[in-house]
Amino acid sequence: MQSYAAYIDGKWIQSESGNIREIRCPADQDLVATVPEMGRSDVDLAVMAAKTAFLKEEWSSHMNAPTRGKLLREMGRILHEQVDELAALESLTSGKPILETSLIDIHMAADCFEYYADLAAHIAGRQVPLAQQALDFTLREPIGVIGMIVPFNFPLLLASFKVAPALAAGNTVVLKPSEFTPLTALELAKIAEEVDVPEGVFNVVTGSAEVGKALSEHADVDKLSFTGSTNTARSIVQGSAASLKRLTLELGGKGPNLLFADGDLDQAINGVMTGAFMNQGEVCIAGTRIFVQDSIFDEFIERFIPRVKQLQMGHPLDWNTRVGSLISKTQLDKVEYFVKIGLEQGGRLLCGGNRPQGEEYDKGYFFEPTVFVDLTNDCEVCQEEIFGPVVVVIPFADEEEAIRFANDSKYGLAGGIWTKDIKRGLRVARRLKLGTIWINNYNLLRVEAPFGGYKMSGYGRELGLEALADYTQVKNVYVELEDEILYLYD
Numbered sequence: 001m002q003s004y005a006a007y008i009d010g011k012w013i014q015s016e017s018g019n020i021r022e023i024r025c026p027a028d029q030d031l032v033a034t035v036p037e038m039g040r041s042d043v044d045l046a047v048m049a050a051k052t053a054f055l056k057e058e059w060s061s062h063m064n065a066p067t068r069g070k071l072l073r074e075m076g077r078i079l080h081e082q083v084d085e086l087a088a089l090e091s092l093t094s095g096k097p098i099l100e101t102s103l104i105d106i107h108m109a110a111d112c113f114e115y116y117a118d119l120a121a122h123i124a125g126r127q128v129p130l131a132q133q134a135l136d137f138t139l140r141e142p143i144g145v146i147g148m149i150v151p152f153n154f155p156l157l158l159a160s161f162k163v164a165p166a167l168a169a170g171n172t173v174v175l176k177p178s179e180f181t182p183l184t185a186l187e188l189a190k191i192a193e194e195v196d197v198p199e200g201v202f203n204v205v206t207g208s209a210e211v212g213k214a215l216s217e218h219a220d221v222d223k224l225s226f227t228g229s230t231n232t233a234r235s236i237v238q239g240s241a242a243s244l245k246r247l248t249l250e251l252g253g254k255g256p257n258l259l260f261a262d263g264d265l266d267q268a269i270n271g272v273m274t275g276a277f278m279n280q281g282e283v284c285i286a287g288t289r290i291f292v293q294d295s296i297f298d299e300f301i302e303r304f305i306p307r308v309k310q311l312q313m314g315h316p317l318d319w320n321t322r323v324g325s326l327i328s329k330t331q332l333d334k335v336e337y338f339v340k341i342g343l344e345q346g347g348r349l350l351c352g353g354n355r356p357q358g359e360e361y362d363k364g365y366f367f368e369p370t371v372f373v374d375l376t377n378d379c380e381v382c383q384e385e386i387f388g389p390v391v392v393v394i395p396f397a398d399e400e401e402a403i404r405f406a407n408d409s410k411y412g413l414a415g416g417i418w419t420k421d422i423k424r425g426l427r428v429a430r431r432l433k434l435g436t437i438w439i440n441n442y443n444l445l446r447v448e449a450p451f452g453g454y455k456m457s458g459y460g461r462e463l464g465l466e467a468l469a470d471y472t473q474v475k476n477v478y479v480e481l482e483d484e485i486l487y488l489y490d
Contacts, residue, residue: 002033004182006042006206007189009049010199016041021207023183026095027315027325027364033093035182038207043174043214046203050145050172051220053200060142060170062123069120072168074195075188076113079106079160082191086156086184091316093181094152095325095365096279098317108447109160115447116168116468123169123468128476135479140472142170143246144222147215149176149236151228152327153282153387156184161451162225163188165467167202171223174203176215180327182206212236219243223471226250227284229385230411230456248460248470250284250452252385253413256406257287257442258428260399261295263418267440269304271416275442277311277369280323281389282331284457285414287442289382291405294395301373301393305350308369313356315364323389326365335367335388342381342392347372352389377405385411399428407433412454416442435461 003020005012014020019037024030036042054060059068079086087101094101125138146166150158155177166173177185185204192202205211209232216224217239223246226236230251240247257275259268275287292300314321326332332355339353352370355361369389375381382392396402406415414436419425425439435453438444445451450466452458460470 001031004033004035004186004206006036006038007186007193007202007204008042008046009203010193015039015207021179023093023180025092025316026180026327027366029363032089033183035186035206038205038211040210040214042205042207043211043218046174046205047145047147047215047218047220049200049203050174053198054142054144054172059172059198059201062141062170065121065123065170068168068170069117071195071197072113072120072164073117075191076110076117078191078194079110079113082187083107086187088317089183089187090156090181091324093183094155095316095327096153096282097321097324099319099321100279105154105157108445109157112157112160112164112447112463116164119465119468120168123472125474133481135481137477139475139477140169140469141475143471143473144171145174145220146171146471147174147176147218147221147224149212149215149224149226149228150178150185152178152180153279153284155181156188158227159185159188161462161467162227163202165462166225166471167197169468169471171471172201174205174215174221176205176207176212179206179208213239216240217242221245223247225460230458233458248452248462249458250460250462251413251456251458252411253284253286253453253457254289254383254385254409254411255285255287255413256289256291256409256415256432258396258402258406258415258417259290259292259296259300260402260417260419260421260424261293262420262424264420264440265296265300265303268418269300269307271418271438271440271442272304273307275416276391277308277323277389278443280326280367281391282327282387283443284385285436285443287416288386288391289377289405289409290391290393291396291402292393293402294397297393297395301350304393305371308371309351311369313366313368314360323369326367326388329365331387332365332367335386335390338381338384338386338388338390339370342372342375342379342390345375345379345381347375347379347381347392377408383409399424403428403431407431410456413457414438414453
């Protein structure tokens with residue numbers, strides 16, 4: 001068990017109230033660490049530190065871009081070196097399997113810092129061609145103080161998606177991790193301190209949703225980047241209105257996975273398994289609506305269900321675990337509620353639907369991988385984000401019906417298409433109202449490619465060049481080159 005402090009203005013501090021929060025492993029309730037339970041006054045302190053650091057221009061100056069890149073590259077290097085320790089912390093606090101955190105999460109977080117390190121010195125505007133004798137050009141400049149709120153499901157990875165491009169662009173940051181999983185954000189602050197990121201440039205505040213609310217409403221926060229639920233985002237939009245701060249919102253999803261009869265069924269089943277059950281289904285891009293062309297529906301079910309039943313549940317630190325623990329009792333109750341609703345609305349369970357039995361599961365928030373059939377796309381289980389290992393398999397007749405089913409959702413984050421016909425794949429991709437579409441793959445994010453949603457899945461983009469654009473603002477500069485100018489009011 002470790003005792004952590006928050007990181008503000010280059011210093012490790014406790015909350016003004018002195019309150020602490022216990023961080024426990026959701027798989028067995030073991031105490032992992034304690035962190036400060038911070039409040040509005042602590043948020044004020046962190047925002048003031050970030051604002052002061054930004055106004056000094058030491059970090060934000062365009063001439064300092066190579067230095068920013070060097071420091072970000074060092075942070076990426078250290079993340080790669082500390083994979084074992086950080087992956088263990090991530091799994092202990094989130095309940096997700098160590099296989100995922102070790103092989104994917106921490107390495108991709110490191111890749112993110114290295115990618116934006118390379119881009120830091122290449123942030124630039126453009127020359128605007130004008131007919132008259134004048135020079136017109138644009139500058140891309142940092143926005144200022146960026147507040148960031150990240151959820152529990154990919155704690156360090158989603159923080160890196162925000163922190164790396166924001167710092168590369170010259171902004172200063174106040175990061176608020178989930179109250180369930182704050183430890184790797186604090187470890188990231190240790191790394192920032194180790195590589196000598198200037199005081200006040202990167203700050204981490206810990207605590208409950210009230211801390212996030214204070215950050216979203218703060219008048220000196222120039223932009224807020226939030227990843228989480230659509231309902232919470234509505235409150236953030238309202239709270240940010242007084243200061244008209246910029247927002248990036250990466251929200252919920254209800255991913256459609258379209259399996260056409262001409263697709264490679266082995267490849268598709270592998271992709272569906274990843275899309276449905278990675279991280280216990282606690283993934284915003286999870287492919288939980290599985291639409292299968294009716295001519296291969298029975299074969300798909302026959303081959304899919306045994307694979308689901310073979311998934312091993314267990315402690316997140318066990319390398320054999322493929323389905324770990326959900327994050328909390330509240331989340332477990334939510335999953336059980338939707339399974340109950342699905343059964344009441346006529347759904348039939350082909351596997352799962354219960355908490356697993358056994359002493360190793362008694363203290364944790366485990367739920368079996370669950371597959372429904374005989375439900376329609378308009379039922380609650382298909383329309384609402386469950387954030388658990390629950391999927392529905394629905395047949396479709398043809399391409400038109402598949403597209404209609406996929407788009408019949410308030411969400412528009414991500415989805416997959418499985419077909420050997422590239423013309424069909426591209427044709428369907430153009431018509432799907434989704435921010436990310438995979439053809440013959442699923443759940444594959446790259447730091448070089450933009451990520452974000454349509455509709456109620458949010459706005460703004462993370463990753464890629466698009467994230468840098470979202471963390472900068474454009475200034476236009478006009479230079480008159482004529483000596484004699486006719487003024488209207490001479």
